[in-house]
Amino acid sequence: MLDSGAPHPPVSDQDMSSTPASATDAAPATSGAGSPTPAFSPLYQQIKGLILHSLQHGEWKPGEAIPSEIELAARFRVSQGTVRKAIDELAAENLVTRRQGKGTFVSTHAERQVQYRFLKLIPDAGDARTEGPAQRTILECRRVRASADVARALALRAGDPVVQARRVLAFAGVPTILEDIWLPGQAFRGLTAEQMAGYQGPTYAMFELDFGVRMVRAEEKLRAVLPDAAQAEGLGVPPGTPLLSVERLAYTYNDVPMELRRGLYRTDTHHYHNELS
Amino acid sequence: MLDSGAPHPPVSDQDMSSTPASATDAAPATSGAGSPTPAFSPLYQQIKGLILHSLQHGEWKPGEAIPSEIELAARFRVSQGTVRKAIDELAAENLVTRRQGKGTFVSTHAERQVQYRFLKLIPDAGDARTEGPAQRTILECRRVRASADVARALALRAGDPVVQARRVLAFAGVPTILEDIWLPGQAFRGLTAEQMAGYQGPTYAMFELDFGVRMVRAEEKLRAVLPDAAQAEGLGVPPGTPLLSVERLAYTYNDVPMELRRGLYRTDTHHYHNELS
DNA sequence: CAGTGGTCTAGACCACACT
DNA sequence: GTGTGGTCTAGACCACTGC
Numbered sequence: 001m002l003d004s005g006a007p008h009p010p011v012s013d014q015d016m017s018s019t020p021a022s023a024t025d026a027a028p029a030t031s032g033a034g035s036p037t038p039a040f041s042p043l044y045q046q047i048k049g050l051i052l053h054s055l056q057h058g059e060w061k062p063g064e065a066i067p068s069e070i071e072l073a074a075r076f077r078v079s080q081g082t083v084r085k086a087i088d089e090l091a092a093e094n095l096v097t098r099r100q101g102k103g104t105f106v107s108t109h110a111e112r113q114v115q116y117r118f119l120k121l122i123p124d125a126g127d128a129r130t131e132g133p134a135q136r137t138i139l140e141c142r143r144v145r146a147s148a149d150v151a152r153a154l155a156l157r158a159g160d161p162v163v164q165a166r167r168v169l170a171f172a173g174v175p176t177i178l179e180d181i182w183l184p185g186q187a188f189r190g191l192t193a194e195q196m197a198g199y200q201g202p203t204y205a206m207f208e209l210d211f212g213v214r215m216v217r218a219e220e221k222l223r224a225v226l227p228d229a230a231q232a233e234g235l236g237v238p239p240g241t242p243l244l245s246v247e248r249l250a251y252t253y254n255d256v257p258m259e260l261r262r263g264l265y266r267t268d269t270h271h272y273h274n275e276l277s
Numbered sequence: 278m279l280d281s282g283a284p285h286p287p288v289s290d291q292d293m294s295s296t297p298a299s300a301t302d303a304a305p306a307t308s309g310a311g312s313p314t315p316a317f318s319p320l321y322q323q324i325k326g327l328i329l330h331s332l333q334h335g336e337w338k339p340g341e342a343i344p345s346e347i348e349l350a351a352r353f354r355v356s357q358g359t360v361r362k363a364i365d366e367l368a369a370e371n372l373v374t375r376r377q378g379k380g381t382f383v384s385t386h387a388e389r390q391v392q393y394r395f396l397k398l399i400p401d402a403g404d405a406r407t408e409g410p411a412q413r414t415i416l417e418c419r420r421v422r423a424s425a426d427v428a429r430a431l432a433l434r435a436g437d438p439v440v441q442a443r444r445v446l447a448f449a450g451v452p453t454i455l456e457d458i459w460l461p462g463q464a465f466r467g468l469t470a471e472q473m474a475g476y477q478g479p480t481y482a483m484f485e486l487d488f489g490v491r492m493v494r495a496e497e498k499l500r501a502v503l504p505d506a507a508q509a510e511g512l513g514v515p516p517g518t519p520l521l522s523v524e525r526l527a528y529t530y531n532d533v534p535m536e537l538r539r540g541l542y543r544t545d546t547h548h549y550h551n552e553l554s
Numbered sequence: 555c556a557g558t559g560g561t562c563t564a565g566a567c568c569a570c571a572c573t
Numbered sequence: 574g575t576g577t578g579g580t581c582t583a584g585a586c587c588a589c590t591g592c
Contacts, residue, residue: 218554222544242501272499274496345577376577381577564584565582566580
């Protein structure tokens with residue numbers, strides 16, 4: 001549907017003024033099935049949508065190169081500049097990574113560079129790299145039925161199967177993060193505690209490899225809280241120690257929520273870092 | 278210095294290949310005074326630098342329109358496309374705002390739209406707009422000498438004069454934020470408590486108007502803490518209530534730090550919201 | 555060396571906002 | 574209508590990577 005036969009006219013250049021534009025069918029996707037607003041959509045946005053479609057249908061896997069700009073321009077019958085602008089936006093959204101001289105690559109959480117793309121907790125002294133990777137302890141991993149609030153967050157129905165995991169992350173031997181993770185049971189059928197513990201590298205990279213689920217963006221809600229007795233024990237802190245509560249909703253393509261996390265962060269040795277602009 | 282006589286050659290188009298490039302003086306700013314790396318700098322980056330220079334020297338004031346792309350292209354002797362790319366980056370950094378059909382405007386904190394650009398605290402229920410603007414209570418505003426840590430943050434020397442203010446922000450009548458603000462005494466000479474209390478709208482807008490200081494970006498460090506007795510009283514919460522500690526360093530152009538804030542946020546009715554990608 | 559992304563130009567036309 | 578930013582094209586050349 002999206003391949004050879006490009007869904008838009010080859011853009012009869014130059015003399016557009018004389019032809020009354022392609023008011024025929026197969027309009028450039030700008031008509032939203034009789035939507036009230038004409039909703040003008042630039043060509044490069046449509047191209048972006050087509051690339052996105054290929055991305056989410058796995059035409060290219062994480063870490064792989066997508067076709068060159070020239071190839072894509074030929075496939076979609078548009079100029080290289082238009083493809084470039086489409087890819088520019090995808091790159092700005094971190095869906096794709098450009099590397100001069102080499103190509104454009106599907107983003108992945110398995111890259112060396114930034115170990116934990118979504119983790120904003122930084123050690124007060126030193127660097128995230130100096131303290132090395134986190135030590136994971138899986139306390140629990142089982143299939144349960146979604147509670148009302150978990151279901152709402154993940155766009156499921158209460159009672160639907162979900163995978164729930166609880167774990168502790170330690171840095172330099174110090175337990176620092178205690179978190180619960182909920183995943184849709186459908187997409188994560190067969191996830192085991194061993195899998196969560198055994199994989200080297202970011203958990204999100206394991207999700208990509210083993211389940212084909214790519215987390216693309218996330219939203220977090222932060223609060224200061226006091227832990228209950230069990231939580232304090234899990235982190236090895238005295239009860240009464242204030243902790244940073246971080247609720248994260250992570251999304252795949254098309255804003256589909258695929259993971260809910262509720263974490264408690266120690267902030268006596270680390271802090272949550274954020275950039276505003 | 279930056280005006281009529283553009284500091285780069287008019288780009289002798291097409292036949293660049295024959296001429297061995299302008300190896301003369303007045304090089305296109307790409308030579309960093311004998312830097313080890315040739316450090317190639319694209320033209321649009323240089324244009325961006327020139328526009329930035331005009332911006333920080335007040336050639337155009339916040340809220341005003343900068344010259345049109347065509348005008349700037351003529352001034353700098355480059356194509357409109359090159360100016361466009363320069364402005365694109367400035368817009369991406371929120372230094373400038375594009376409005377189709379109208380022009381490109383210098384960003385300001387005084388705009389209607391987003392009341393508090395840097396404040397990420399959101400009411401749990403409803404919208405930031407539903408609860409209206411914050412009620413400010415200035416507890417203190419005086420000139421003091423910078424302590425060691427304040428001086429380090431603001432790139433001053435310990436003992437240098439700074440303005441220190443303490444205030445409470447209330448939403449819907451409920452005190453929610455207690456914060457201390459430190460500003461370089463130099464740039465904020467004459468700032469009074471009345472001024473901080475009386476101005477309608479964001480404090481950063483007042484900084485622009487009255488002191489010509491434009492905050493362009495900021496970094497925050499978040500922690501969960503317990504307030505001391507005075508702090509708890511200031512917010513009207515029981516002692517032992519965990520609070521979100523937010524330390525913010527705000528910068529003007531060129532990464533010059535101009536404000537340090539240490540805030541305590543109540544997170545029982547609000548939460549700190551963050552987007553990751 | 556060829557191939558890739560990155561820069562730059564020049565020109566045409568479109569969508570939007572004023573007047 | 575005029576002027577602004579926004580889109581699209583076509584072609585040339587540059588910088589980087591790897592064969």
